[in-house]
Amino acid sequence: MVESILVLTHADENGMLSQASLEGVTAGKDLSVGLGAPLVIGVVAVNGSLATSLGFGNARVLCVADEALAQSRYASDAAACEALCRAAHASIVIVAAGSRFTRVAAGVAFRLGGLIDTHITSINVSASGEGRSIEVTRSFYRQRIEAVLSRDARPWFLLIDAGTHAAFTGDGPVGEVEDVPVELPSLRTQVLGLRAPQQNALTIRPEAKLLLVAGAGWTKKQADGQTHAAEAGDLILGFLRNTGASLGSSKSLVDQGGDGGPVLPFLTHMNQIGQTGSMPRHAKGLSTCCHGEEPHVVGWRFIADRRAISLDPNCGWARGKADVVYVADAFKVMAKVNEKLAAANEANSAVAAPDRDFQRSQEVDAAVLV
Numbered sequence: 294m295v296e297s298i299l300v301l302t303h304a305d306e307n308g309m310l311s312q313a314s315l316e317g318v319t320a321g322k323d324l325s326v327g328l329g330a331p332l333v334i335g336v337v338a339v340n341g342s343l344a345t346s347l348g349f350g351n352a353r354v355l356c357v358a359d360e361a362l363a364q365s366r367y368a369s370d371a372a373a374c375e376a377l378c379r380a381a382h383a384s385i386v387i388v389a390a391g392s393r394f395t396r397v398a399a400g401v402a403f404r405l406g407g408l409i410d411t412h413i414t415s416i417n418v419s420a421s422g423e424g425r426s427i428e429v430t431r432s433f434y435r436q437r438i439e440a441v442l443s444r445d446a447r448p449w450f451l452l453i454d455a456g457t458h459a460a461f462t463g464d465g466p467v468g469e470v471e472d473v474p475v476e477l478p479s480l481r482t483q484v485l486g487l488r489a490p491q492q493n494a495l496t497i498r499p500e501a502k503l504l505l506v507a508g509a510g511w512t513k514k515q516a517d518g519q520t521h522a523a524e525a526g527d528l529i530l531g532f533l534r535n536t537g538a539s540l541g542s543s544k545s546l547v548d549q550g551g552d553g554g555p556v557l558p559f560l561t562h563m564n565q566i567g568q569t570g571s572m573p574r575h576a577k578g579l580s581t582c583c584h585g586e587e588p589h590v591v592g593w594r595f596i597a598d599r600r601a602i603s604l605d606p607n608c609g610w611a612r613g614k615a616d617v618v619y620v621a622d623a624f625k626v627m628a629k630v631n632e633k634l635a636a637a638n639e640a641n642s643a644v645a646a647p648d649r650d651f652q653r654s655q656e657v658d659a660a661v662l663v
């Protein structure tokens with residue numbers, strides 16, 4: 294089968310390609326090289342010039358530009374993606390999962406008479422007797438089973454999971470961009486503004502670079518014979534506010550509410566990391582007051598850079614499961630870390646939008662090294 298590849302991308306609020314889109318471009322480039330197939334980059338933007346300012350090598354670049362595309366809206370995004378697909382005539386359409394395109398990908402596949410697979414973690418080319426074919430992997434049952442899929446149906450839409458590919462950084466000079474006209478349907482949805490949950494209400498942030506894990510130790514009796522759950526909550530939320538990190542938990546800690554023990558009110562089973570929880574993909578992880586038992590640590594499978602703060606020098610983390618273990622009282626360490634982070638935020642004025650500035654993970658590292 295002669296293949297051709299389209300990667301659907303969109304601009305973010307700054308006009309540049311979104312992080313997920315850049316990951317999609319990498320996936321498309323790799324597949325194009327593996328198959329020796331032509332690559333098209335399709336861009337949805339208000340104004341294409343910024344979004345297409347990266348060189349895409351020898352890929353053809355198509356752009357749908359319209360003022361209405363400043364906002365994420367099903368009708369306009371689906372129409373723009375459909376126009377790009379019809380202009381590109383691709384057999385494989387790669388879409389990187391971000392909130393905007395995840396919503397429309399299946400609908401666009403339907404309009405094109407194609408099929409879609411979601412939660413793709415890798416796209417591979419296998420050589421068989423009849424030539425090269427595409428195989429994709431995805432996980433089922435909370436990532437405990439990995440399946441390898443291939444299909445004959447075309448166009449085949451592949452919605453790839455965030456964090457599975459490196460972000461594309463540019464390839465040679467900027468090439469020519471072809472404008473693709475789009476006729477938008479009547480738009481009934483008007484976006485009047487964005488209302489985000491308060492910082493301390495939103496604790497699960499899949500796009501954060503850093504994961505903070507809270508373990509049951511936070512609510513256990515401390516050296517003074519007392520529990521300090523309220524202080525623990527303040528320290529944890531303070532760290533999240535300062536860094537924009539995502540919050541994970543051990544099973545023991547989230548189970549405690551049901552067992553009648555002291556609880557941290559902002560934690561739910563959605564935060565649980567591990568064998569019976571989730572396996573998030575963050576670049577770095579910091580475990581606090583958690584023992585690092587195997588059923589918990591399997592949830593760290595995709596986290597490469599791991600650190601832990603535990604009072605127990607023989608905890609699971611110290612047995613080869615973390616890169617660095619601080620044998621220390623997490624109450625004291627996190628108070629100091631938060632102090633340093635607050636000062637760093639003050640200095641770079643990112644305190645107004647801590648979620649946006651994930652670049653500060655280096656400062657987090659520096660602060661953790663107390």
Ligand SMILES: Cc1cc2nc3c(=O)[nH]c(=O)nc-3n(C[C@H](O)[C@H](O)[C@H](O)COP(=O)(O)OP(=O)(O)OC[C@H]3O[C@@H](n4cnc5c(N)ncnc54)[C@H](O)[C@@H]3O)c2cc1C
Nearest residue numbers: 508509510543544545567568569570582584588589604623
């Ligand atoms: C089938 C099965 C599935 C499971 N699935 C999961 C799962 O998905 N996720 C999961 O997390 N667990 C899971 N578990 C449970 C898991 O085995 C552990 O029991 C659990 O992870 C322990 O949680 P913890 O480390 O927070 O608590 P604990 O084992 O109680 O450890 C608390 C730690 O905090 C430390 N500590 C206390 N005070 C401080 C302080 N001031 N400073 C620093 N450190 C301190 C202590 O030294 C201790 O190491 C599963 C178990 C089974 C049998």
